[in-house]
Amino acid sequence: MFDIFSSAAIQHTSYNRHTGEAFNNVIAPQSFADASSEIMTWDGYVPTPLYRLESLAQSLNLQNIFYKDEGPRFGLGSFKALGGAYAAAKILQRELKNKFNEQVSLPDLRAGKYASLTNTITLVSATDGNHGRSLAWGAQKFGADCKIYIHAEVSEERAKAMRSYGADVIRIDGDYDDSVRIAKTNAEENGWFVVSDTSWENYTQPPTDVMAGYGVMTNEITQELSQPPSHVLLQGGVGGLAASVCAALRQKWGKDSPRVIIVEPELANCLYKSARKDTLTSVHIAEETIMAGLSCGEPSPLAWNILREEASDFLSIPDIFIAPAMKLLAKPIGNDPAIVAGESAVAGLAAIIAISQDEIFRKSLGINTTSQILLIGSEGATDKALYDKIISG
Numbered sequence: 001m002f003d004i005f006s007s008a009a010i011q012h013t014s015y016n017r018h019t020g021e022a023f024n025n026v027i028a029p030q031s032f033a034d035a036s037s038e039i040m041t042w043d044g045y046v047p048t049p050l051y052r053l054e055s056l057a058q059s060l061n062l063q064n065i066f067y068k069d070e071g072p073r074f075g076l077g078s079f080k081a082l083g084g085a086y087a088a089a090k091i092l093q094r095e096l097k098n099k100f101n102e103q104v105s106l107p108d109l110r111a112g113k114y115a116s117l118t119n120t121i122t123l124v125s126a127t128d129g130n131h132g133r134s135l136a137w138g139a140q141k142f143g144a145d146c147k148i149y150i151h152a153e154v155s156e157e158r159a160k161a162m163r164s165y166g167a168d169v170i171r172i173d174g175d176y177d178d179s180v181r182i183a184k185t186n187a188e189e190n191g192w193f194v195v196s197d198t199s200w201e202n203y204t205q206p207p208t209d210v211m212a213g214y215g216v217m218t219n220e221i222t223q224e225l226s227q228p229p230s231h232v233l234l235q236g237g238v239g240g241l242a243a244s245v246c247a248a249l250r251q252k253w254g255k256d257s258p259r260v261i262i263v264e265p266e267l268a269n270c271l272y273k274s275a276r277k278d279t280l281t282s283v284h285i286a287e288e289t290i291m292a293g294l295s296c297g298e299p300s301p302l303a304w305n306i307l308r309e310e311a312s313d314f315l316s317i318p319d320i321f322i323a324p325a326m327k328l329l330a331k332p333i334g335n336d337p338a339i340v341a342g343e344s345a346v347a348g349l350a351a352i353i354a355i356s357q358d359e360i361f362r363k364s365l366g367i368n369t370t371s372q373i374l375l376i377g378s379e380g381a382t383d384k385a386l387y388d389k390i391i392s393g
Helices: 030-039 054-059 079-099 106-110 128-140 156-163 177-191 205-224 242-254 270-277 299-311 319-330 343-354 359-364 384-392
Strands: 012-013 050-051 064-069 123-128 143-149 168-171 230-233 259-265 310-317 374-375
Touching: 012 359, 030 079, 030 205, 030 242, 030 259, 030 270, 050 205, 050 270, 054 064, 064 123, 064 205, 079 123, 079 128, 079 205, 106 128, 106 205, 123 128, 128 143, 128 156, 143 156, 143 177, 156 168, 156 319, 156 384, 205 299, 230 242, 230 343, 242 259, 242 299, 259 299, 259 343, 270 299, 299 310, 310 343, 319 343, 319 384, 343 359, 343 374
Parallel strands: 064 374, 123 143, 143 168, 230 259, 230 374, 259 310
Antiparallel strands: 012 310, 050 064
16 A cells, blocks of 8 residues: 555654754744734634544554644645735834834734835745745735745746735746745845745844744644644755744643654755755755745755754655655545645655654654654645646546
8 A cells, every 4th residue: 555655765864953942042932922812813713623644543553643734724725824924914013113113013904004004015025835825815914015936837826826815926937946036136126025934144033923923833733632742744845834843842842842853855855964964055956846835945044943953853755755645645544534735745744654664764763653643734735736637647
């Protein structure tokens, strides 16, 4: 049943973690709390499902697999809905204070009290799809103009989704990292405000706000689980999701927090390379991975500050794992629920299937029959045509 998931295809490095308090200092507990208080008041907020994949866990000789399904989040299809929109609100709040000397509350901003001012402000970002959709939705919600830069491989369906929220979508030649640089340059030239999920020198507040927004998801998980899982497998990308989740888990559970395993595409494994070299390391994207949301060659320094202290293992996996993992969720074994999961959502699932069939690999990661595994299903079918093609293939 799981023959395609060969552990030999996984690159793995264990990591001698640094010691420190980045999990508290980069994103303070109050920042998580403030983001949750705001986002939980938004129209359409409901917690997303945390599924137990009992039949799959049994077949892999694990005690539990928990799968947090972010596909239904605010109708936007991914966990990114929590970050980009919240960071947009915080940027507008700060800018209205700086530019117009207005003391602005987020409820007043949300109610449109400052629409005549926010419509003079342009928010901009680069995206592989999901972050841009969240920012476009947030800009529309809070009354700002929005420009989104996408690279050549972002699907037209994802571009249309962003335009549906009023964003001006600009396609550039090159990859995701090129789109980040162009968005940043154009913002500086035009007086726009970048809302990015990655950080760089002298640019940390918006990415911190993005990661604080993601904490809503982790808060829902910890409220539902009576005890911490033993392991959490987290998607890589620039590292924002992984850093947010493991920081929030540490703040909640301290030394009992689960072992953190980072999973990336082998075609875009900048965090894996950073762990190997024990320093922030970029990789050249020579070929786009099917995991579009994880096709990032430059890690976020802000996120790395957390991951270098919290992550124990870094894995990179081949694209060949992805379609079978998506199909497994769509047509599950036993009594497990059917789940619509996008390409980036199943990275952790694919990895744990391969790891669980290799006794030496299991032992190296401390995985056994009592292990409880937490997975973040980061997106649903954010490109429906591609999803249907993969599932029917």
